[in-house]
Amino acid sequence: MTYQDAPASEEIAAEWSETPPSVKSIMPGFNAVLKINYRVRGLILDYTLMAAILGLMLTYSREWISGKWFDVVDILSLGLLNLKMIRAIGASWGNPKGQGAFAVASSLLGVLGAFAIAIMARLIVSIVGLFIPLIIILSRAVGHATLTWALGRAANQFFLSTKRVNLSTLKQAIQSHQRDQNKSARGKS
Numbered sequence: 001m002t003y004q005d006a007p008a009s010e011e012i013a014a015e016w017s018e019t020p021p022s023v024k025s026i027m028p029g030f031n032a033v034l035k036i037n038y039r040v041r042g043l044i045l046d047y048t049l050m051a052a053i054l055g056l057m058l059t060y061s062r063e064w065i066s067g068k069w070f071d072v073v074d075i076l077s078l079g080l081l082n083l084k085m086i087r088a089i090g091a092s093w094g095n096p097k098g099q100g101a102f103a104v105a106s107s108l109l110g111v112l113g114a115f116a117i118a119i120m121a122r123l124i125v126s127i128v129g130l131f132i133p134l135i136i137i138l139s140r141a142v143g144h145a146t147l148t149w150a151l152g153r154a155a156n157q158f159f160l161s162t163k164r165v166n167l168s169t170l171k172q173a174i175q176s177h178q179r180d181q182n183k184s185a186r187g188k189s
Contacts, residue, residue, distance in 0.1 A: 037160070040092050044152035047085040051078060051148035055141030078144055085148065086155045093159035103161040110154030118147035 058074050090096075099107075122143030129136025 033160075036092055037156070040089055040152075040156050043088055043092065044085070044149060044156065047081065047088075047152060048145045048149045051081055052141040052145035054078065054081065055144035056138075059137055059140050074140075078147070082148055082151050085152055089152065089155045090159055093162075096159060096162040099158060099161050103158055107154055107158040110157065111151065114147055114150030114154055117150050118143045121146040 054077055058070075058077070122139050125139040125142045126136060129139060
């Protein structure tokens with residue numbers, strides 16, 4: 001995937017083409033981050049769909065699993081699926097280390113928010129299911145999918161938090177690129 005393949009690339013590419021050459025020197029790094037982020041978004045969607053299917057399967061398999069073990073199987077299977085997703089997201093970013101305390105705290109808030117959003121989504125679908133009886137079957141699947149999507153986004157932001165631009169390195173890269181441009185301009189004339 002190149003920079004032009006990213007969503008909304010026409011607008012960004014138009015702005016990018018008007019930028020000075022010194023800024024274009026950071027384009028490969030920018031493309032790499034876009035490519036990884038695009039791949040991780042697809043990964044989150046895949047796991048979200050798996051969680052929804054898991055929720056539907058567990059809804060229909062309630063008769064086969066005894067009552068006291070049903071919730072344990074549900075929580076364990078969803079928990080393992082989400083842990084596998086978080087590990088896959090970390091592996092996509094190269095398992096970076098060095099997130100600060102602020103990134104850890106905001107990720108914990110993201111996890112709490114994911115649970116709150118999942119509970120609200122399941123509650124809303126359950127309430128709608130009181131009026132439209134067939135919808136209530138989907139409440140578990142909606143809760144699972146919402147939790148997985150929100151946890152995936154929180155994990156992505158956590159691992160993305162280490163991908164920051166070091167301003168001194170960027171300044172050196174731009175100066176080096178400008179020197180190379182000046183040398184090549186002198187050599188041509």
